Amino acid sequence: MGRMILVPVDGSPCSDKAVDFALREARELSAGITFLHAVYSPSTLVPPPDLSEDDDEVLKWALSRAQEAGVFARPLLTHGVHPVEAIVTESESGYDRVVMGRQGGGTLRRLLLGSTAAGVVQLAHVPVLVVPC
Secondary structure, three states: OOOEEEEEOOOOHHHHHHHHHHHHHHHHHOOEEEEEEEEOOOOOOOOOOOOOHHHHHHHHHHHHHHHHHOOOEEEEEEEOOOHHHHHHHHHOOOOOEEEEEOOOOOOHHHHHOOHHHHHHHHHOOOOEEEEOO
């Protein structure tokens, strides 16, 4: 298997739509998927949160969807790194593209893409496909 798609997941409805879209793409391209879940605490005064069962459940759900679709998939959980940095850094490890959902936000860019999606689009060196909610 040569092609790989990176799919950030967070358990939101937008992320779930991106998972479904990426699974369709993976089947069409005979590609595999890495589901990336980034756990982050923005405060430097408070230590990062412990990994919770919910974090595992986000990845387990995505992996079960891949298994149902007959797509090779693997999980990746990062801890303590901002999601944009985690996604961009991982995307440089041989992925053909990133497929992610968008979230709403305050500014026009955030409203259209979401802050994480906007950051990844701006910084990634591979194509980024942003799936609307």
